[in-house]
Amino acid sequence: MxxxxxxxxxxxxxxxxxxxxxxxxxxxxxxxxxxxxxxxxxxxxxxxxxxxxxxxxxxxxxxxxxxxxxxxxxxxxxxxxxxxxxxxxxxxxxxxxxxxxxxxxxxxxxxxxxxxxxxxxxxxxxxxxxxxxxxxxxxxxxxxxxxxxxxxxxxxxxxxxxxxxxxxxxxxxxxxxxxxxVVDVSPVVIGPPLSGARWLVNGGCCFPASYHRTATLPVNGAFHAPERFAIDFVQLGTDRKLLHGPVSDLRSYRYFGSKVLSVANGVVVGLQDGLPEQTPPNFPANATAQTAGGNYLVINIGQRHFAFYAHLQPHSLLVHVGEHVKQGQVIGLLGNTGNSDAPHLHFHIMDGPGPLSSDGLPFELRSFFSEGTITSPIDALLSGTAATIGHASRGHHRHELPLENEVISFPR
Ligand SMILES: [Zn+2]
Structure with missing residues (x-):
């Protein structure tokens, strides 16, 4: 006290x-x-x-x-x-x-x-x-x-x-x-939610707080911070550009439709499907708390940890509630559904199955390579500008949480 x-x-x-x-x-x-x-x-x-x-x-x-x-x-x-x-x-x-x-x-x-x-x-x-x-x-x-x-x-x-x-x-x-x-427990160690190179960690940890961290939602009579450690993954090309065509065309984002992978063995405990793709670069006008995640999956990966994958393409979900999944298994395709202004995978770990009524937990990726950390304005990527990547955090990482604006690659 x-x-x-x-x-x-x-x-x-x-x-x-x-x-x-x-x-x-x-x-x-x-x-x-x-x-x-x-x-x-x-x-x-x-x-x-x-x-x-x-x-x-x-x-x-x-x-x-x-x-x-x-x-x-x-x-x-x-x-x-x-x-x-x-x-x-x-x-x-x-x-x-x-x-x-x-x-x-x-x-x-x-x-x-x-x-x-x-x-x-x-x-x-x-x-x-x-x-x-x-x-x-x-x-x-x-x-x-x-x-x-x-x-x-x-x-x-x-x-x-x-x-x-x-x-x-x-x-x-x-x-x-x-x-x-202060909880004396090691974070869960997970595999990659995507494959390939140059995935930008957007809305990531830690300070100043991202739009994910500040989403403290009043749900069922209590505040919750489910997105405390969430990451929005978008992929840069070899030219370090996000956009390769008209901003409103989903095909301009070459990573649209990328395979989303289960980060661990687990059981599917929740999903939402059937919501339509949105048109970049605007957020939908009528998003609600229930539709914000678009088409999503919740997978119980054990030890009171639940993996959440959001904004998936409609009808791309390859698993059903109750199904056991393996780490690395393809579970859906990266889309632009729900409260999204450009194709991305929203990923986080939470302490319960409810996307709104849980609290975010930290996680560590088993292995990734960081190209560094973007130093140019992130918003400029949506106007077709190439990113400038600084040296911060550049190199191989094991059992660490990638941080805001890092550009990371996953082992094949
Ligand atoms: Zn997000």
């Missing part, structure tokens, strides 16, 4: 804030310790609450770093305007006196200014660093460690922020919140 810490400055303001709050807390002085059971930490009113969506699972990225990828939902429970100034990710089981920068440091990372701004994605369009009274926002974090480092068993977060009440001066506060266990 983490205990909030209020700095001395401005406490009277906080007390007044709570006194005029929306009934969340009675008009107790914010700085006063509340009487609690003997032997338990002191109880203190905190003017910020951070809660993890789920506990992070470590994964080794192609940058040779261990990544802890997770989200915090942050609430301003006061009637003051909150401005976030700094966020420090802490090793909850360490102390400030430990100065080893990678193994035992109390402070794992510090975000402020534009970096903190970049981590915040409100649920609806809103200011990032400023939270209105009673507003909730989301932080998308990526704590990294060098390969071989001992990853903390628990994280917590020190928020520094100002509160400005309806009448009165702003005051500075610090609260430690957002305690989360």
């Amino acid at each position: 983490s205990v909030g810490v209020l700095r001395a400055r401005g406490l009277a303001t906080v007390a007044a804030t709570f006194a005029v709050g929306a009934g969340i807390v009675a008009a107790a002085p914010a700085a006063a310790l509340l009487t609690g059971p003997v032997g338990t930490p002191p109880e203190m009113i905190t003017p910020l609450v951070a809660a993890p969506l789920s506990s992070p699972h470590p994964v080794l990225g192609a940058d040779n770093r261990i990544h802890l990828v997770y989200e915090l939902f942050v609430t301003n429970p006061t009637s003051s305007v909150m401005r976030l100034e700094q966020l420090q990710t802490l090793n909850a089981r360490s102390h400030d006196s430990v100065i080893d920068t990678e193994r035992g440091s109390r402070i794992i990372a510090t975000l402020a200014g534009t970096d903190l701004d970049g981590a915040i994605k409100p649920l609806v369009p809103a200011s990032t660093l400023t939270l209105a009274p009673a507003q909730v926002t989301r932080l998308f974090l990526d704590a990294t460690f060098r390969k071989g480092a001992r990853v903390p068993g628990r994280l917590e977060h020190r928020f520094t922020f100002t509160l400005t009440p309806p009448a009165g001066p702003p005051s500075l506060h610090t609260v430690v919140s957002g305690s989360t266990h």
Whole structure:
């Protein structure tokens, strides 16, 4: 359990804030310790609450770093305007006196200014660093460690922020919140979902958060992040171009119709078929949560891991629910169905069979070669421009997660 810490400055303001709050807390002085059971930490009113969506699972990225990828939902429970100034990710089981920068440091990372701004994605369009009274926002974090480092068993977060009440001066506060266990389980290791060379990892891990990571869906009364580690695969030609013809012609994307492979042995537990192809470069106007994935397959690959393959060509699915599949087996063809603006394979691993009600889990590819990481604008690929590929992460990789904008090839 983490205990909030209020700095001395401005406490009277906080007390007044709570006194005029929306009934969340009675008009107790914010700085006063509340009487609690003997032997338990002191109880203190905190003017910020951070809660993890789920506990992070470590994964080794192609940058040779261990990544802890997770989200915090942050609430301003006061009637003051909150401005976030700094966020420090802490090793909850360490102390400030430990100065080893990678193994035992109390402070794992510090975000402020534009970096903190970049981590915040409100649920609806809103200011990032400023939270209105009673507003909730989301932080998308990526704590990294060098390969071989001992990853903390628990994280917590020190928020520094100002509160400005309806009448009165702003005051500075610090609260430690957002305690989360770190899961001590190795990621699932899988085979390739496609074959061939120069597959671009689009919407990939980790920071700043991709459109996949920020899809925290309110489903069945709870938030879920099924696409936390999702990848949209598109293939570049030998000329490093995506497009070889009119942008609206599916045949201009030479990888359209590529064979999609099962990444592991498993059992088909869900599918959707019959949805039509869309016309690039536009998203369909009428996509719903149910049709967003287009034609898809869900395959239970064991150990509470489910592989999800989306946007497949209509009537290209080669397996049926209940069928056992082998790793490397062709299960469908890459298409452009559902909420898609160009042919691609959306692939991810999740912790349940429901594409909307699951949480994304990390995975490591058994083997791949990285040509490097694209440094030119990704959007320019849809105008026929050739990609510029930098050296980042170039080389052979084993048991790693390919990262955003890498161009990778799978062994034949
Ligand atoms: Zn996707």
